[in-house]
Amino acid sequence: MKVLIIDDEPLARMIVQEYLQDFPVLEILQECSDGFEGLKAIQQHRPDLIFLDIQMPKINGFEMLELVENPPAVIFTTAFDEYAIKAFEAHAVDYLLKPFSKDRFNKAIQKWLDSKNVPASANTTMLLEDASQSPSQKHRVVIKIGSKIKIIPVTDIRFLEAADDYVKIHTAEGSFLKNKTMNHFETILDPAHFVRCHRSYILNVQHITRIEAYEKDNHIALLKSGEQIAVSRSGYAKLKKMLDV
Amino acid sequence: MTRSPLAVFRFLRVFIAWWVVWAVLQALLLLWLGLEWQKAVIDSAVSNGLSAVCCLLLCYVMQFYLPQKERYWYLLFISITASSLIVLPARHILESIYPDDVAYLLLLKNSFPIRWGFALLLVICMSVICVLWYSFQEQQETEQRKNAAEALSKEAELFALRRQLQPHFLFNSLNSISALVGSRPQEARNMIQQLSDFLRGTIKKEDNPFVTLEDELQHLQLYLAIEQVRFGHRLQVQTNVEDASLGQLIPALILQPIVENAIKFGLYDTTGEVKIGINAIAHERQLLITVENPFDPETAQPRKGEGFGLSSVQRRLFLIFARTDLVSAEASGKLFTITIKIPQLLYESSDN
Numbered sequence: 055m056k057v058l059i060i061d062d063e064p065l066a067r068m069i070v071q072e073y074l075q076d077f078p079v080l081e082i083l084q085e086c087s088d089g090f091e092g093l094k095a096i097q098q099h100r101p102d103l104i105f106l107d108i109q110m111p112k113i114n115g116f117e118m119l120e121l122v123e124n125p126p127a128v129i130f131t132t133a134f135d136e137y138a139i140k141a142f143e144a145h146a147v148d149y150l151l152k153p154f155s156k157d158r159f160n161k162a163i164q165k166w167l168d169s170k171n172v173p174a175s176a177n178t179t180m181l182l183e184d185a186s187q188s189p190s191q192k193h194r195v196v197i198k199i200g201s202k203i204k205i206i207p208v209t210d211i212r213f214l215e216a217a218d219d220y221v222k223i224h225t226a227e228g229s230f231l232k233n234k235t236m237n238h239f240e241t242i243l244d245p246a247h248f249v250r251c252h253r254s255y256i257l258n259v260q261h262i263t264r265i266e267a268y269e270k271d272n273h274i275a276l277l278k279s280g281e282q283i284a285v286s287r288s289g290y291a292k293l294k295k296m297l298d299v
Numbered sequence: 300m301t302r303s304p305l306a307v308f309r310f311l312r313v314f315i316a317w318w319v320v321w322a323v324l325q326a327l328l329l330l331w332l333g334l335e336w337q338k339a340v341i342d343s344a345v346s347n348g349l350s351a352v353c354c355l356l357l358c359y360v361m362q363f364y365l366p367q368k369e370r371y372w373y374l375l376f377i378s379i380t381a382s383s384l385i386v387l388p389a390r391h392i393l394e395s396i397y398p399d400d401v402a403y404l405l406l407l408k409n410s411f412p413i414r415w416g417f418a419l420l421l422v423i424c425m426s427v428i429c430v431l432w433y434s435f436q437e438q439q440e441t442e443q444r445k446n447a448a449e450a451l452s453k454e455a456e457l458f459a460l461r462r463q464l465q466p467h468f469l470f471n472s473l474n475s476i477s478a479l480v481g482s483r484p485q486e487a488r489n490m491i492q493q494l495s496d497f498l499r500g501t502i503k504k505e506d507n508p509f510v511t512l513e514d515e516l517q518h519l520q521l522y523l524a525i526e527q528v529r530f531g532h533r534l535q536v537q538t539n540v541e542d543a544s545l546g547q548l549i550p551a552l553i554l555q556p557i558v559e560n561a562i563k564f565g566l567y568d569t570t571g572e573v574k575i576g577i578n579a580i581a582h583e584r585q586l587l588i589t590v591e592n593p594f595d596p597e598t599a600q601p602r603k604g605e606g607f608g609l610s611s612v613q614r615r616l617f618l619i620f621a622r623t624d625l626v627s628a629e630a631s632g633k634l635f636t637i638t639i640k641i642p643q644l645l646y647e648s649s650d651n
């Protein structure tokens with residue numbers, strides 16, 4: 055069975071590697087020092103299990119997992135993160151709080167071996183939903199374009215548009231697709247700046263210049279960039295309340 | 300206990316001078332009205348002597364009893380009573396000294412309302428001065444108590460701020476030690492030593508909250524050594540400190556949170572090697588320290604403000620120097636720079 059270790063501290067990777075020597079069935083494919091390397095390695099090798107740190111350069115462990123289709127089973131290794139711990143308790147195979155003992159490590163592996171019949175990706179997906187409530191996730195959105203990874207600060211987002219199973223994120227640099235739902239974004243984005251003005255649109259109010267009437271009950275929001283967004287009747291009420299008019 | 304204004308020598312002199320002048324004026328006035336100088340002097344001495352005694356008594360009593368703010372009208376009542384206690388006995392005494400001098404007795408009778416009026420004015424003046432004096436003293440005492448309480452809480456807050464330690468750092472360091480124990484025990488032992496020295500320095504309770512830059516840098520060196528073990532070659536630190544600034548004073552443990560921020564910012568916002576720069580120069584009675592770290596201007600945006608940990612440094616410097624302009628941050632290109640200024644004027648007062 056194939057294993058991947060993703061951690062930005064060399065010594066932290068070393069100890070996992072050392073502890074794994076007692077499990078000859080587990081083969082370490084690669085050690086990665088950040089999320090980008092990790093993502094590449096996961097796509098290349100399709101490991102069965104990964105050891106994942108949370109706090110890493112550029113994108114954190116959760117953000118990296120978000121970009122993986124059918125994520126493998128995950129054992130988190132981290133020092134301290136109250137939000138993450140909540141998420142782990144619900145769905146991760148296991149989480150190891152650094153520094154962890156050999157016994158504790160063995161237990162985590164055993165737990166994984168015992169539960170191997172359960173598809174890992176279902177649990178991991180649920181884990182990500184919970185983890186997305188953590189504060190860092192509210193400040194940026196991480197997306198993958200081909201083999202490249204893009205980090206978008208939420209302040210750069212003009213509006214979000216529903217697009218089948220995806221959400222299209224519109225920014226000054228163009229628009230990007232992310233495989234999440236509109237409801238997901240509606241809950242994680244700061245309600246002081248973002249408003250669901252229509253079934254298919256979430257709007258960043260800081261980019262609005264004007265709101266105009268358009269046929270009967272409908273309105274249109276004009277953005278600074280010139281784009282026009284449909285506003286439903288209930289959306290108009292929300293906007294009015296938010297802008298205090 | 301509040302002091303009476305008459306216990307202050309300066310005020311006592313003014314008080315006596317005032318009464319002498321007043322007595323002379325009254326005697327002169329009586330002379331001018333046609334009284335013989337002997338009678339004028341006795342008249343003036345008796346009435347002014349009584350009013351001086353009465354005012355002294357009033358001043359003494361008010362030392363123990365001061366009317367509440369809402370009851371200042373009591374003052375009027377007290378003054379009327381006190382002035383009667385001056386003029387009535389004075390008239391009685393003077394009448395018994397010259398029982399047969401009809402002209403003088405007539406003058407005494409006719410001037411009685413004027414004498415009363417003046418006595419009343421004098422007493423009111425005296426009581427107002429007393430009230431002002433005593434309330435001022437009371438206020439000063441309250442102020443002193445307040446200052447003492449503030450100083451205490453400030454000290455407690457400073458102590459708490461100094462002791463701030465990131466649990467992340469501690470747990471990750473322990474994890475690194477755990478990893479080293481198996482294969483490189485000597486290095487593990489080294490790191491335990493450095494971590495212990497660092498922690499000891501952090502929780503050290505010293506009377507003097509100021510240390511020299513040299514001591515602070517030594518403490519910082521322990522921290523950096525630990526971080527370099529954790530992150531290996533990724534982390535490089537370049538220290539550039541002017542010799543003249545080494546002896547300058549700096550609040551203990553003020554640099555570490557700034558460097559910690561720079562490292563965190565640098566390590567988690569970029570991939571690859573991270574070079575942290577620490578520079579210090581002495582400049583116009585100020586110690587200027589800059590800490591630089593690389594960052595990615597495209598993604599660093601949401602970091603401004605919170606999670607930045609600089610607020611605690613800012614708060615400490617404000618508590619110590621009462622200035623808010625001592626910490627500044629600047630981003631240019633791919634370099635983020637924090638500058639702190641430590642005024643070097645506080646040598647003596649820092650001991651208090």
